[in-house]
Amino acid sequence: MPKQAYLEKHYSSEELKNRYLKSQDPVESRRWHLIWKVSLGWSINNSAIMIGLNYEYSKEIIKR
Numbered sequence: 234m235p236k237q238a239y240l241e242k243h244y245s246s247e248e249l250k251n252r253y254l255k256s257q258d259p260v261e262s263r264r265w266h267l268i269w270k271v272s273l274g275w276s277i278n279n280s281a282i283m284i285g286l287n288y289e290y291s292k293e294i295i296k297r
Contacts, residue, residue: 238276263284
């Protein structure tokens with residue numbers, strides 16, 4: 234089983250979902266979508282595949 238990604242608790246999962254749904258910019262929306270899925274316990278790899286992002290790029294987003 235892949236290692237769980239760690240996210241600081243700046244936003245709750247519900248707040249991340251709202252940011253994803255309300256974002257007008259498609260790039261920003263995909264980033265919020267990725268962060269939301271990881272906050273729900275998804276692995277970075279599975280989240281990236283589901284959203285259609287590159288794994289390495291997704292790791293950088295989560296790291297930031």
